[in-house]
Amino acid sequence: MSSNNRLRIAIQKSGRLSKDCQALLKQLGIKLNLREERLIAHSTNMPIDVLRVRDDDIPGLVMDGVCDLGIVGENVLVEAQAERAKGGQNAEVQKLSALDFGYCRLALAWPQELGPQTQNWFNGKRIATTYPQILKDYLRRANIDAKVVVLTGSVEVAPRAGLADAICDLVSTGATLEANGLMQGDTILESNACLIQNTNLSCPDKLALINKLLPRLKGVRQAKESKYIMLHAPKARLSEVCQLLPGTGQPTLLALAGNDDMVALHMVSSETLFWETMEELKTLGASSILVMPIEKMME
Numbered sequence: 001m002s003s004n005n006r007l008r009i010a011i012q013k014s015g016r017l018s019k020d021c022q023a024l025l026k027q028l029g030i031k032l033n034l035r036e037e038r039l040i041a042h043s044t045n046m047p048i049d050v051l052r053v054r055d056d057d058i059p060g061l062v063m064d065g066v067c068d069l070g071i072v073g074e075n076v077l078v079e080a081q082a083e084r085a086k087g088g089q090n091a092e093v094q095k096l097s098a099l100d101f102g103y104c105r106l107a108l109a110w111p112q113e114l115g116p117q118t119q120n121w122f123n124g125k126r127i128a129t130t131y132p133q134i135l136k137d138y139l140r141r142a143n144i145d146a147k148v149v150v151l152t153g154s155v156e157v158a159p160r161a162g163l164a165d166a167i168c169d170l171v172s173t174g175a176t177l178e179a180n181g182l183m184q185g186d187t188i189l190e191s192n193a194c195l196i197q198n199t200n201l202s203c204p205d206k207l208a209l210i211n212k213l214l215p216r217l218k219g220v221r222q223a224k225e226s227k228y229i230m231l232h233a234p235k236a237r238l239s240e241v242c243q244l245l246p247g248t249g250q251p252t253l254l255a256l257a258g259n260d261d262m263v264a265l266h267m268v269s270s271e272t273l274f275w276e277t278m279e280e281l282k283t284l285g286a287s288s289i290l291v292m293p294i295e296k297m298m299e
């Protein structure tokens with residue numbers, strides 16, 4: 001691959017997604033020399049360059065083909081798509097995978113002292129948000145006639161500052177809303193980080209590299225969700241023990257030196273073992289029960 005054939009991936013430079021993005025690239029086996037001040041980081045073991053930018057720029061960079069892949073919150077992606085479509089620009093990307101980080105929801109909120117409100121209350125009100133297109137789409141569908149006030153930051157202080165009556169902002173735990181005396185209402189979008197690809201990507205080398213990375217991504221996710229379970233079980237209760245174990249895979253049975261009544265059982269489970277199940281296994285005579293994390297998996 002020549003240097004301009006290097007796969008370009010856009011990630012957030014610094015913010016809520018950047019640590020998880022860097023960890024994911026590492027788990028995929030991409031070695032990077034990420035020096036804080038650098039915009040572009042070159043992989044030392046794969047023909048990959050990582051561009052570190054503001055998250056708002058990621059959808060556009062991928063849609064315009066400046067980058068081949070991008071990792072961005074669905075909230076930012078949906079907003080950018082609506083904004084670009086409105087301006088007649090290309091707004092298409094291929095969503096390759098939802099990722100298991102960056103979870104948040106875009107929700108309405110208003111001052112707590114007003115108490116619970118129905119959708120009707122929003123008519124004639126001013127709602128502050130960083131996501132005007134998503135909010136306007138919601139208001140249109142809910143038939144609410146409200147004024148959208150666009151703010152790029154500190155949305156949660158808008159009601160107190162007299163800039164708006166309510167807000168539409170990202171929430172994960174709800175602590176920020178609570179700290180600002182706001183009550184949470186309808187969720188208008190659920191969001192996760194996602195991996196997106198430029199729709200016109202045709203370079204065979206880049207596509208081959210993406211096809212190599214995607215099974216690794218699946219393996220990382222499966223490994224996170226799976227556990228390796230080991231225990232000693234009485235041969236006489238083996239079927240009862242197996243019935244208690246989560247997952248559908250066949251366990252491996254190994255003889256135990258000097259003990260003909262017990263076997264060692266090993267299995268990969270698609271979920272963890274709860275304490276309750278471990279206690280039930282114990283009452284069946286199982287012992288030495290170990291539940292271990294798995295680092296990588298390939299089926």
Ligand code: ATP
Pocket residue numbers: 012013014015016017053054055056072073074075076102103104170171172173191192193
């Ligand atoms: P940038 O400087 O890159 O523009 P930002 O300030 O716009 O950063 P961050 O606050 O770092 O963005 O959030 C990045 C993304 O993290 C959000 O767009 C969203 O997808 C996700 N996210 C997860 N939880 C939250 C949360 N509680 N509040 C805000 N964003 C969250």
Ligand code: MG
Pocket residue numbers: 054055056
């Ligand atoms: Mg941003």
